[in-house]
Amino acid sequence: MRPVIYVLSFIAVLGLGFWAYREHYDTRQALREVSALNSEIASLREALALQRAEWAYLNRPDRLRELASANFERLGLMPLEPAQFGDAANLSYPAAEEFFGDINNSVMVTGQLNPEEDPL
């Protein structure tokens, strides 16, 4: 009985040693990946901060105002006026014809269905 235990524990030591060796190298590999990811995160954050700053710079009110006046003929953008507030009650119902557009019979409706979309 005793020799069996000796052999088993010897095999167990060998097995554990091999496991520890592998875990060690796996951990080192994982740490290397983490530090690579960390530096990638840092550089992405840096790029993100820069892009956020650029977004803010490109959207600065001065520039938008200049763009609005440069493209006035095309867009006709004006500052918001008090008179532009409307009342929901003043809106007219959309006409039924408008809602269905040019579709005026069932044949056209089936022809318009998008096969990729679930009709329901």
Add this chain to the structure above:
Amino acid sequence: MTRTPLRPLARILKARAQGENPDVIERENLRQRHEEMRDASRSRAEVRLLILGFAFFVAFSAIGARMGFVATTEAAEPRSSSAGAEILAQRADITDRNGRVLATNMLTHALYAHPKDMVDPARVAGELAAIFPELKADDLTRRFTDGRSFIWLRKVLSPEQMQAVHEIGDPGLLFGPREMRLYPNGQLAAHVLGGSSFGAEGVHSAEVIGTAGVERAMDARLRDPALSTTPLELSIDLTVQAAVEEILGAGITMMNAKGGAAIIMDVKTGEILSLASLPTFDPNIRPNPVLPKDAEPGDSPLFNRAVQGVYELGSTFKIFAAAQAMELGLVNANTMVDANAPMQWGKHRIREFQNKNYGPLLSVTDVIVKSSNVGTAKMALQIGGLRQQAFLKSLGFFEATPIELTEAPGAKPLLPAKWPEIVTITTSYGHGMSASPLHLAAAYATIANGGITVKPTILKQDAPRPGIRVMREDVADASVDMLRQVVTRGTASMAEVPGYEVGGKTGTADKPKRTGGYYKDKVINTFASVFPASDPRYVVLVTLDEPVETSGTEPRRTAGWTAVPVAAEITRRIAPLLGIRPMVEASPADRLTAVRN
């Protein structure tokens, strides 16, 4: 191993035959056996001790080796916990109330030199001077060759400049990473943001510190590592701020003014939605102007007129006298008070504008509507100096404003040293004591807030902050009603913005000379207003420095002609931006749609 018997028969028989005691043989054998046993156990114990000693030796040398290893190698950060967010932002961003970026950080590089590593200092100096116009080749050559081992060349570089320096290709030119503060909106809200600069500088990093405005006042908060990823939210609304600065700038040009300031304040929370002071500057390249000796502090673009500019605010103060008189029960809105001008008080003569006489009697409302100095003075005398001081103190006119800007604590109101009755009289119509436009805005906000004090703040608030009641609600309502009548039938008729029920009070104060006395043709015009009068939400305050309106036959310098139209235009533009519907007679709803629900 053969076991020796204790009583070998041969020896026993032989001993008996010789008449000896056979027990001696047995004892002798026993002794020998014990000795053998002892020797064996001793040698086993020795081996055990040796093994134990070896184990201890190995254990202690392992510990010793580990200690030596730990002591001689550089410590490594534990890497299993992930870091990352803190890597970049060492200073938190600043955003407006809607999250639009007002100040952020950008990674750039500083340029420094190790002249001792340089291959060809003269060539490097020449090429650097070609890239950076402010560096001189001769000067650089001298500095590179006088034996120094380290020189700072530039605090920040653009990527293009950095590439150009790379292309010089000299090993003595080195780059250090720098986090630079960036204000993407340029001049917008410059006085609120202030600016920043580098503090302690090292090769690998530099400290960014605030130099003015909220950057300096909130420096500790912005640098707190725990909060570096949470932006500091200001109460400023970028869109409103842009509109206010645009209109104020146009107003200053049209009214030929030297400068001006505008404040938009929420009367419930005390949040400053816009704080503009012109002329302004770009916080990205904060100037350091050298002013001539006789210049006023306000001539510097860095001067924040809205917070630091302490002026006599003129007739805008009259509403406080009227409100206090009503609060004390001395008058009500319709009480007739003596307004017979001019009024003689000792050697002083109190006159009305252009020596008019609105009297002999005026209702309290009309005193405000017509802006009667004499009527206000009479009410102030009824109130008395002590009570007047206490009331103005409760409105915050006796100490610096609590706003979170570094300039604010320095801008204490200028108060007369003594408070004789003539000071009571002049203070009631805004002369004799000076305060900043922000003081005035906060006091008007208190009236508009139903008589509960409001502290101005530049930081976004979630809810109104508790204040102290300084006047009854009906008094505050009556005061707002008077302000409304100033616009509908008084000195500020140009302030009317259809649908927004603007109420406000004009103020025209002569500028004091540095040598004493007042200038005849230099004024500070102020218009402080609240809207909508039926349920005040915002205070709009405009101050113009030395404006003059020249469209008429003679130059006009009263606030009604200068500050009021500017304020009206600001209100017209910002009210829709703030989402306030104009209160117009709605077109009668069509019956069919009214039934629909």
